[in-house]
Amino acid sequence: MVHDPRAPAARRVVDEEARGAGSGASLDDVARLAGVSASTASRALNNHPQVAAATRERVLTAAAGLDYVVSPEASRLAGGTSRARVAVVVPHLSRWFFGRLLEGLEAGLHEGAGPGVDVLLFLVGDVAGRRAFFEQLPARRRVDAAVVVGFEVDEAERARLELLGVHIVSAGGPREPFPSVTVDDHRAARQAVDHLVHLGHRRIALLASEDPADRGPDLRSTGYRDALADAGPEPDDDLVVRVPFGGPGGAEGMGRLLGLRRPPTAVFATADEIAGGAVRTLRRAGLRVGADVSVVGIDDHPVAEVLDLTTVAQPVHEQGLVAGRMVRALLAGDAPGAVTSRILPTHLILRGTTGPPP
Amino acid sequence: MVHDPRAPAARRVVDEEARGAGSGASLDDVARLAGVSASTASRALNNHPQVAAATRERVLTAAAGLDYVVSPEASRLAGGTSRARVAVVVPHLSRWFFGRLLEGLEAGLHEGAGPGVDVLLFLVGDVAGRRAFFEQLPARRRVDAAVVVGFEVDEAERARLELLGVHIVSAGGPREPFPSVTVDDHRAARQAVDHLVHLGHRRIALLASEDPADRGPDLRSTGYRDALADAGPEPDDDLVVRVPFGGPGGAEGMGRLLGLRRPPTAVFATADEIAGGAVRTLRRAGLRVGADVSVVGIDDHPVAEVLDLTTVAQPVHEQGLVAGRMVRALLAGDAPGAVTSRILPTHLILRGTTGPPP
DNA sequence: AGTCTGACCGCAAGCGCTTCCACGCGGACC
DNA sequence: GGTCCGCGTGGAAGCGCTTGCGGTCAGACT
Structure with a gap:
């Protein structure tokens, strides 16, 4: 914004530059070229029924010739309909x-x-x-x-x-x-964990994003907790690992779990991207995923397909x-x-x- | 706001509805409340230096109290600065x-x-x-x-x-x-293929997205071709497979390559997502990726990290x-x-x- | 003490458009 | 043959804001 009162011209120039060549055609120009008033031109352009077909045609042609485009500001301000x-x-x-x-x-x-x-x-x-x-x-x-x-x-x-x-x-x-x-993130988590429980797993770890902003109040974690509570295995805090969101986080978290005295037989990750990292760590450790250790995620992220990852899909x-x-x-x-x-x-x-x- | 008893009222109502409750406070309202003219209010709000500090303060307070927000349309139309x-x-x-x-x-x-x-x-x-x-x-x-x-x-x-x-x-x-x-997609492709060539591969396949819109004129494919041309191996059309973009496409394309009488010993995919699908197919087929068959992609997509995929990273x-x-x-x-x-x-x-x- | 200089402020003119109203005009009607 | 009607149009009033210009004071000068 220019405050110098003596510089109106300058501002305008800057404006033009900033805005580019900017077609200058105004509604009045169009009206003049079409030989009608601005009101009629406006009506014609807005498809008002009250204008004669011939007139409308003339206006439209003029507008096209001038590369006219309405000023959305003016239009909206004047109460015109606008997207x-x-x-x-x-x-x-x-x-x-x-x-x-x-x-x-x-x-x-x-x-x-x-x-x-x-x-x-x-x-x-x-x-x-x-x-x-x-x-x-x-x-x-x-x-x-x-x-x-x-x-x-x-x-x-x-x-x-x-x-x-x-x-x-x-x-x-x-x-x-x-x-x-x-x-229902809580339910989705239960679907994942219940699946592991039904397969017979008792030591099921949670690999969750540590970012509190992810998925708000972490319903997926509480879903995990509740599923375990219902199923019997008493909670083991060692099996709950929070990591940065993403593959590297999951990989690192899985590493920590593997270092436990009694590692889990299954892992529930709150996102497929985290699960992917876990899978990588397991493979590198020479473990067979799905046999030695099970992993399940949530989302049905494209990576799940590639990794052949069991997951809970959300639409x-x-x-x-x-x-x-x-x-x-x-x-x-x-x-x-x-x-x-x-x-x-x-x-x-x-x-x-x-x-x-x- | 004065309501003309006639038709205009109708329009206003429609407007209100369409736009929601919409705070109605206008610049004039603010000015009135602050006991100044609209011009001064405008200047105060726009941080013009020409208004007394006390006045500005009063205007700002009034505006805040009224939950006033400028109409971007009017502002821009009037030549005001706007984002x-x-x-x-x-x-x-x-x-x-x-x-x-x-x-x-x-x-x-x-x-x-x-x-x-x-x-x-x-x-x-x-x-x-x-x-x-x-x-x-x-x-x-x-x-x-x-x-x-x-x-x-x-x-x-x-x-x-x-x-x-x-x-x-x-x-x-x-x-x-x-x-x-x-x-430089052409160069990126060369970096990938050259790497394979230097490792000693001669039968190098191309797994490319079939969508012609992807990466415009397919520079990555021509990069592959040129790299091979320079390196010696004479081109083999059987080794060029076009697939839909994505993991499933890559998986299917790899399947086709595996069905060849003389399958490739290495595969260059024009995107990591495609490469990921290829890796999956190879693993399912019981092949050791990186030993039996090499795979390289482009992009350094997060999936590359998870899959431990060699790739050409782009920023x-x-x-x-x-x-x-x-x-x-x-x-x-x-x-x-x-x-x-x-x-x-x-x-x-x-x-x-x-x-x-x- | 009179003038001058600024600092502050209000007035009014638009920005480009839409829409209300009034108006002219030809045909349909009695 | 004179109304009446409705179509097609122009005039004009804003929409809510910004800003050049000019006016009003208070001090600061001489």
Whole structure:
């Protein structure tokens, strides 16, 4: 921003430069070329029924010839209809889960007819970034809806958005009091651990992400705990290992477990990516995965297929899809209360990394 | 807000509904509450030096109390400073490469001080979607710059954007006549294949993605061909297999190679994800990867680490980062010619899936 | 003491568009 | 043959903000 009052011209020049050549054609130009008034030109361009076909044609031609594009600012400001804007807030993008979910979200947001929406991307890795998002959003940008992916929104944040009239939906995170779509992580973990129990395992380890932000209150860990509690084996804290998210973390955690006096016969990892690392360590140690030691993960990440990893699949793309539809419903005027949250089912996929204990 | 008793009220109501509760506070409200004129309020909010500290304080307090947020439309329309908008155009999101690159891009776009930018996400999977993007962009939305990730932009498309004053930069795709950042895929392929050649392999297969859109004109394949041509082994079409991108594709392609009368002793896959599938097939077939058959990929995808896969790493995050900086330079007024394209280096990472032929 | 200089502030003019209203006009009607 | 009607159009009023310009004071000068 230039404060010097003597420099209006300068600012304009900078502006032009910054914005590029920028077609300068305005609605008035189009109207003039078509020999009509701006009002008529506007009506013609907006497909108003009240303009004569011939006139409309003339206006459209003029607009095309001038490479005219409406100024979205002016249009929206003047009360014209304009595409909705939705913010997508994600903590990561390089993890498969988030990318995949976003693909579904995109599909859900654009499916059907309608005017379509613009998607604003906000990558808020850490808590600070998240807080900044919720504080800044109002300050300068403005969206009609926000979908948060994979993390919990606290009440204050939600209230702030609602105050601004921003719809909010959550996908792939914890259950929320507002429209959300997710899976039952607690149950998914139980499916995984129950499977190990049914195979006869008693010493089952937990390999969990140490990042508290991952999957909110760690339902997958409590699912593990509850499954064990029901099954009989008394908990052994040595068998619970927390590691950084990802393959290297899993590999290192598995190493620690192998160093135990009484190593586990099976391992439940809270994510396939962690499980993958564990598998690698086991193989390197010369152990046969699925025979000497069983490993099960969650997600059905592509790596699971490659590793022949038993896992509990969750419908990631679909969570995004459903969330996208929810946003559209909200944007169409449905009351938030009328948009029902959904919990999508998960299911065990049997592959080669699990088997009875040796 | 005064309500005209007649028709306008109806419009307003619809608006309110569509936009949600929407705080109604306008600049005038703030000004009134603070006991100043709108001009002064505006200046105070925009940190203009010409307002008395006490006044500014009063305005800020009023604004906070009213939960006031500027209307970006009005602000931008009136010539106020506003954050730039950049479109990010990607063909996929669930693939690691794109997500990872976008993380770098985000970082590059937001680094340093400056006003920051808004990122509009466009997911254009197929050619039709891409075409639609380049045609639609002008129609309704408006961005200041676009970065295309991982695909080629044809001259007509580029010209269209330039006409509209939209800067464009390319990342992770082919080299372009406009600012772009990428790696030398041809060279990367050579690094991989040369490695196999140096180990003594003569029958080296190519496992390539069949999607012609992947990596544009398939430089990795030609890199393979050229490396072989230089090394001596005469080309054998049986050893060239094209498969759908991904693990399953790689697995199936490897199966085909294994069925050959004279199977290869080494395989070069144009992506780690494909290589991963190949490794799986080999293991299932009871072959020792790295001893009986060597496999090398490209990318240094996380799966490579887990599979202990030899690969040629490319700096994905950094490509995004550099692209983001280029956009900022362009937005700051640098001429496109002054922003030099970059080709980032790749390097071989030796792991366990390659070794001398049996 | 009179003038001058700034610091602060209000006025008003738009930014480019949409929409309400009024208006002219030709045909359908009695 | 004069109304009435409705279609197609232009005029004008904003949407909410920014900013050049000019006015109003308080001190700081001479």
